[in-house]
Amino acid sequence: MVAMLVSINDSALIKVAEALGEEEAVKLIEILKNSSEITDDEIANKTEIRLNSVRKILYKLYDHSLVSLRRTRDPNTGWFIFNWKLQPDQLEGFILSQKRRVLEKLNHRLEYEKNHEFYYCYTQGCKKIPFEDAMEFLFKCPTCGKPSMHYDNNEIIQVLTKKVEQLRKELSE
Numbered sequence: 492m493v494a495m496l497v498s499i500n501d502s503a504l505i506k507v508a509e510a511l512g513e514e515e516a517v518k519l520i521e522i523l524k525n526s527s528e529i530t531d532d533e534i535a536n537k538t539e540i541r542l543n544s545v546r547k548i549l550y551k552l553y554d555h556s557l558v559s560l561r562r563t564r565d566p567n568t569g570w571f572i573f574n575w576k577l578q579p580d581q582l583e584g585f586i587l588s589q590k591r592r593v594l595e596k597l598n599h600r601l602e603y604e605k606n607h608e609f610y611y612c613y614t615q616g617c618k619k620i621p622f623e624d625a626m627e628f629l630f631k632c633p634t635c636g637k638p639s640m641h642y643d644n645n646e647i648i649q650v651l652t653k654k655v656e657q658l659r660k661e662l663s664e
Contacts, residue, residue: 505520507555526576531575556578557579557582561573587662590658601648607621609621611640611642612635612638617635620632
């Protein structure tokens with residue numbers, strides 16, 4: 492059962508890396524997973540990713556507490572050496588905070604959909620507009636000029652409601 496938990500964390504970690512830094516971040520995570528502590532130079536050498544890109548990804552991961560760093564000074568050059576370490580125990584917190592952020596946005600969108608009546612010309616590339624705007628445009632599409640008709644957004648409301656309920660349930664568990 493422990494091995495299954497680790498593989499779930501690994502796949503979640505890879506998905507988070509993809510979301511934060513795409514393919515290069517995945518390579519970085521693979522190196523970090525197999526190291527207790529490693530410098531950005533060593534990561535760049537092992538992955539063949541430019542040092543600036545490695546640092547950029549590491550700082551993005553650091554901003555989300557997915558990696559930690561320890562700074563030491565090189566006694567010969569006086570330059571700082573940054574030693575990076577993966578913090579997989581922070582992954583769950585990161586995912587929860589992202590889910591909360593998504594839930595907040597979905598709630599905002601759901602309220603907007605519930606509190607507005609929309610009009611649409613049913614032309615691809617044009618957008619639905621709220622009643623107030625449709626009235627200002629004399630119920631003509633501001634993009635193509637065709638007449639705008641009432642748009643039933645009940646299906647959107649249902650989908651958003653399901654997603655909000657699903658996320659609330661996941662966050663309360």
